Amino acid sequence: MFPASKKQISTIAVALIFSFYTAAATAAPVAPTVRAPGASAGTVPRQISAQSTATAPQPAAEPEQALQSATEKPESTPVTTAPVETTQPVTVSAAATDTAPAASKPVTTSQPKTTEAVKSAAAQKQSATVVPGHPFRIQNKEENYNSLLSKTATRKLDAALADMIGGYGEKVPGLAVIVFKNGKEVYRNMMGNRFLSPRNKNWNLPVTSESRFRVASISKIFTAAGYMKLVEEGKINLDEDVSRYLGFTLRNPNYPNKPITSRMLLSHTSSIRDYPTPYVPFKSNVKSFFTSADCWTRGKAPGSYFSYCNLNYVLLATITEKVSGQRFDKYMTKNVLRPLDIKGSFNLRDFSSSDLQKMGTLYRKTKGESGRYYAQIDDRPIDLPSASLLSSYRPGTNAGIFSPQGGLRISPEELAHMLEMLLNQGKFKGKELLKPTTVQLMEKPVWNYNPAQPNGNIENDSIESYGLALQYFSGNGSTRPAPNRPDFDLVGHLGEAYGFIGGLMWQPGTKNGFLFLQNGFATDYKHNKGRYSRNYRWEENFMKTIIENVFPK
Numbered sequence: 001m002f003p004a005s006k007k008q009i010s011t012i013a014v015a016l017i018f019s020f021y022t023a024a025a026t027a028a029p030v031a032p033t034v035r036a037p038g039a040s041a042g043t044v045p046r047q048i049s050a051q052s053t054a055t056a057p058q059p060a061a062e063p064e065q066a067l068q069s070a071t072e073k074p075e076s077t078p079v080t081t082a083p084v085e086t087t088q089p090v091t092v093s094a095a096a097t098d099t100a101p102a103a104s105k106p107v108t109t110s111q112p113k114t115t116e117a118v119k120s121a122a123a124q125k126q127s128a129t130v131v132p133g134h135p136f137r138i139q140n141k142e143e144n145y146n147s148l149l150s151k152t153a154t155r156k157l158d159a160a161l162a163d164m165i166g167g168y169g170e171k172v173p174g175l176a177v178i179v180f181k182n183g184k185e186v187y188r189n190m191m192g193n194r195f196l197s198p199r200n201k202n203w204n205l206p207v208t209s210e211s212r213f214r215v216a217s218i219s220k221i222f223t224a225a226g227y228m229k230l231v232e233e234g235k236i237n238l239d240e241d242v243s244r245y246l247g248f249t250l251r252n253p254n255y256p257n258k259p260i261t262s263r264m265l266l267s268h269t270s271s272i273r274d275y276p277t278p279y280v281p282f283k284s285n286v287k288s289f290f291t292s293a294d295c296w297t298r299g300k301a302p303g304s305y306f307s308y309c310n311l312n313y314v315l316l317a318t319i320t321e322k323v324s325g326q327r328f329d330k331y332m333t334k335n336v337l338r339p340l341d342i343k344g345s346f347n348l349r350d351f352s353s354s355d356l357q358k359m360g361t362l363y364r365k366t367k368g369e370s371g372r373y374y375a376q377i378d379d380r381p382i383d384l385p386s387a388s389l390l391s392s393y394r395p396g397t398n399a400g401i402f403s404p405q406g407g408l409r410i411s412p413e414e415l416a417h418m419l420e421m422l423l424n425q426g427k428f429k430g431k432e433l434l435k436p437t438t439v440q441l442m443e444k445p446v447w448n449y450n451p452a453q454p455n456g457n458i459e460n461d462s463i464e465s466y467g468l469a470l471q472y473f474s475g476n477g478s479t480r481p482a483p484n485r486p487d488f489d490l491v492g493h494l495g496e497a498y499g500f501i502g503g504l505m506w507q508p509g510t511k512n513g514f515l516f517l518q519n520g521f522a523t524d525y526k527h528n529k530g531r532y533s534r535n536y537r538w539e540e541n542f543m544k545t546i547i548e549n550v551f552p553k
Contacts (some may be wrong), residue, residue, distance in 0.1 A: 097322035120363060134340075143210045144190040153549045157187065160545040165192045166520070168369045170528060170537050172501075172518040174207040174360070176412035177542065179550050183423055185414040187550060190412065194360035195380065195521060196373050206263075209413040212344055212351075214359040214377055214518055216495030218504050219346075219408035220313055221418065224266055224338045224469030227316050228438050231262070236324050238263040238468075245319045247396075250285045252296040258304050262319070265312040266468040267446035271302040274309050282389070285397040286318050306447045306456030308463060310405040317399035328399040337434050340417040344410030346402040348384055356382050359409065363520030364452060372522055376498040406497060415515050419504055421510045442468040443508050462494065462534045469493065473505070481505070482547040483532040501538045509552050516542040 039348045085467055100527045145153040164172055170491045174192030178185065194211040197203035236245065241259035244524050250260050252271045253546045266268040274495055280289045289295070297307060329347040337344060345351065351359070363373035393401060417428060426434035449456050449464040458464060461481050465472035471493055476486035492505030492513070499520035506513025518538060521528070528537040535543070 005549045006421055010092040015540075034061050073078075073231045084332070118511075144188070144207075145447070146185070146188045148184070148186040149550060154187070157545060157549040158189065160549075161189055161191055161543075164541060166522070167365075167373065168397065168522050170541065171522045172538065173363050173520040174211075174375055175516070175548065176207055177514065178209075178412055178416045178419075179419035179514040179517045180416075180419065180423060180506075181512050181550060182403075185416070192519075194358075194363070196363065198372070205362065208521070210358050211360040211409045212355070212358060212363065212409045212414075213502075213517060214407060214497075215415070215502055216497035216500050217458045217519065218415070218493050218495040218502055219404065219406045220469045221493050221504060222332065222408055223313055223317060223320075223404040224442065225418075225434060226332050227262070227320055227469070228434060228442065229335055230320065230323050232435055232438055233383070236262055238266075238321070242315070245259055245322050247314070247322065250315075252302055253293050254296060254298050255301045255406070263468070264303050264448060265316050267306070267308050268308050268312055269303050269447055269467050270303065270309070270312055270468070271297040271300055271307070272309050272311050272315075273297050274311055278310050279342075280311070280314055280400040282306050282396050282398070282401055286315060286400075290315075290397075296328055303546070304455065306449070306458070306463070306466060308461070309455070311400075313405035314398070316406035317402065318396060321399050323500070323523070325395070326338050327393070327395045328402045328404060329436040336433070337368060339431065340414070340421060340428050342410060342414040342415050342417055344408060346404065346407050347390075348382070348409070349387065349390070358411075358453075362497075364524075365522050369392060370524045373522075376520075377500075383424050406495065412515065415504060415517075419506065419513050419515055423506055423513050442470050443472075444468075462536070464534075467491070479536045480533050481535075481543040483544065484526065485547060485553070486517060487553075488547060488551065490543075493538075494535075503539060503542065505543075507551075514546050516546070 001541040006432075015214070077230050090134050103418070107539075147157075150155070161175060161177060164170070164175060173196060174190075174193065174194050176190045177188065181185040188209065190207045190209055190211070192207050193204045194207045194213075195205040227236070230535065231238060239261050242252075242262055242265065242303045243251075243259070252258065252260070260270050260272075271288075276292065276294045280286055295311070297305065300307070320331055321328050329345060329350070332346055332349070336342075343355070359378050361375050364376055365371055366374055389401075421428040421433055422439060425436035426432055426439050445467050447456065447459055447466050456463075461509075463471055464477055464479050465474065470491050473481050473490040473492075475481065475488040480486070481488055481490050487522070489508065490505045491508045492503060494504045495517075500517065501521065502515070502517035504513075504515045521538060530537055533540060
């Protein structure tokens with residue numbers, strides 16, 4: 001034996017520390033073959049605990065679990081810099097089950113940029129031009145830009161979006177917008193960067209229509225579409241006890257005689273809550289997890305009270321596996337994504353090396369707006385999950401490992417395909433994915449907030465009406481899309497996690513709709529409460545700008 005070098009001793013020490021924390025973690029235990037898979041979040045219920053930390057409140061954690069990238073940093077733990085990243089599983093305090101504290105340390109890239117990545121960056125920079133006078137702002141060329149609007153509307157919309165790009169206040173590192181009017185795409189624009197190199201700004205990569213991002217709770221629309229196909233096939237009844245499909249009795253122990261139905265899960269009225277953890281740990285299963293009384297709301301019977309909960313969609317995905325006999329990610333690819341000409345996925349292993357080069361990183365600033373952006377998810381290099389974890393998974397036990405509530409990685413172009421299908425009442429390029437009656441059923445609110453007799457947890461929240469995986473935004477309600485437009489209602493879903501802010505939205509009964517996304521923000525949630533609604537300022541900025549310029553009175 002040769003004496004260990006300092007480098008070897010350091011490596012061993014890092015490994016021992018990592019082993020200690022992995023063993024000590026109570027949530028999402030990870031097999032040794034995986035390099036600390038991270039956690040992620042979905043749509044943000046705005047509830048803020050009085051006992052939460054002084055850092056910015058963040059989305060209710062809905063972790064990626066063991067099948068997602070090791071580069072994903074859970075928002076409830078500090079992100080550290082190390083050649084081998086040692087991200088900890090998410091923990092959620094009893095005082096803040098709907099929020100998670102912001103990351104307190106920056107993420108930096110310790111590995112050198114590969115030659116392939118440098119070449120890719122150079123090639124893709126050629127497809128973008130810097131807006132004169134604004135070196136940070138990237139205006140992509142024709143393949144990522146289109147407008148059939150008037151010159152005045154185009155100029156105003158372009159300018160408003162360009163003004164969103166930056167590194168302070170309400171600014172964002174990158175964005176994408178696609179708008180449909182009367183069933184036809186009339187505007188698209190991609191701006192800013194999907195990747196910001198901490199070493200050399202010349203390695204920055206622009207947002208394009210093919211850049212895939214983890215779209216948080218917009219994913220719920222897709223998960224629900226897959227579920228509703230099984231409903232259409234007569235394999236699932238929305239109002240039947242889901243215990244029949246799960247193979248075990250699912251009950252709120254406080255209401256043992258009240259069955260839980262699919263309609264309740266889809267509409268967040270099941271009485272399940274994101275506690276003690278907002279996910280089912282990888283080595284656990286839904287049957288044992290939901291036997292804990294802590295998972296259930298007390299004093300609110302199933303079907304009577306709204307409480308946004310990501311665990312509902314873990315159950316829906318698990319039921320999808322039980323009924324279809326297929327693993328959730330494979331079922332979704334075959335029955336929803338490919339029919340919509342979408343190559344995005346709930347599983348990072350589905351992406352080729354060229355696909356991974358196009359992946360968009362999500363950012364936040366953790367040292368104040370004067371500092372730089374720090375990567376939260378899908379930083380470079382992107383680590384893939386262990387294949388052994390996939391091979392050991394038994395479908396129907398815990399589909400939460402695929403993050404059905406928020407883990408879809410998809411591009412703006414592909415999101416537009418889903419929007420087009422919904423605008424056309426279930427059809428995409430002439431082929432039917434869902435029946436018109438199914439789309440209409442999803443749009444119809446199952447729950448509406450009643451201020452006279454509070455029937456939902458909406459404190460600091462942007463949800464006042466919810467259907468089957470779809471939010472309803474009333475033009476004269478507290479979540480109104482634009483000021484002074486009581487005539488303009490929207491249905492769809494927002495997504496908010498790790499710096500990602502986005503929305504897929506349309507006017508019910510019309511062929512008008514739009515999508516928007518940003519891949520980070522310079523200041524946190526608490527500094528960006530809406531000016532005229534319960535939505536965040538970023539969401540207001542997108543919706544107001546699009547509505548005023550594309551859908552004026």
